[in-house]
Amino acid sequence: MDERLARVWLATAVEEARAGLAEGGIPIGAALYGPDGTLLGRGHNRRVQDGDPSAHAETAAFRAAGRRRTYRGTTMVTTLSPCWYCSGLVRQFGISRVVIGEATTFHGGHDWLAGHGVEILVLADPECVALMRAFAQDNPELWQEDIGE
């Protein structure tokens, strides 16, 4: 996909990540865009805020998008490489593309998704790296809890 558009969409996910951080949560954000570029849903990790371990950024954005007949042509934009849980979501529901802010601080299942026909774009965004690096350094136990380590 067009990298400039991908960076515009990433800004929505970064806004979500910052909102999560401001709430005292884990700074990971995501947004689901439709084939025509419509924003279908956006969200951020809510483990701390809601005490909900199932609310990863990608699942929150997916939930916010509500029920849909198909995800063909949709793009999941996330500030961080999707974990296996969120990668499984992308594969099961046939989400066509994943735009990833960074895969430096955490490397999830995006290679596996690429092997199953999902278009992957890793942007190596410095702000996304800085957000996660600072958070994981200051809150190592919380971050490990969020990824089951």
Place this chain on the structure above:
Amino acid sequence: MDERLARVWLATAVEEARAGLAEGGIPIGAALYGPDGTLLGRGHNRRVQDGDPSAHAETAAFRAAGRRRTYRGTTMVTTLSPCWYCSGLVRQFGISRVVIGEATTFHGGHDWLAGHGVEILVLADPECVALMRAFAQDNPELWQEDIGE
């Protein structure tokens, strides 16, 4: 694991599936048990009831169990073979075992999980098969929506 105990735990997941059906929802139920056999959380698919596509049975049970430092030694019991989304959940959070009511009407990611060290027990339970078979026959579009097909 002991198959008799697995069948006792499966009864909890079947109760959840029946509750979902009674609410007009998709009849898939799940329960998460701790290493000592404590029931940590239970739930059922809530796509129809809550308009929430992220609420699969396994994710609902996981959410109900709340935040935990580790899932080592836990068992996810589900009436139906876990889809990629729910299989990803099991892998990411290091859930040790999955007890599956049936994998006849739907074959998800449990072979993949077995290949990654998760203990898998498929019980081939006739009631679980009957619940899903009848539901999928009567509601093919809803069932396909739930698995993104």
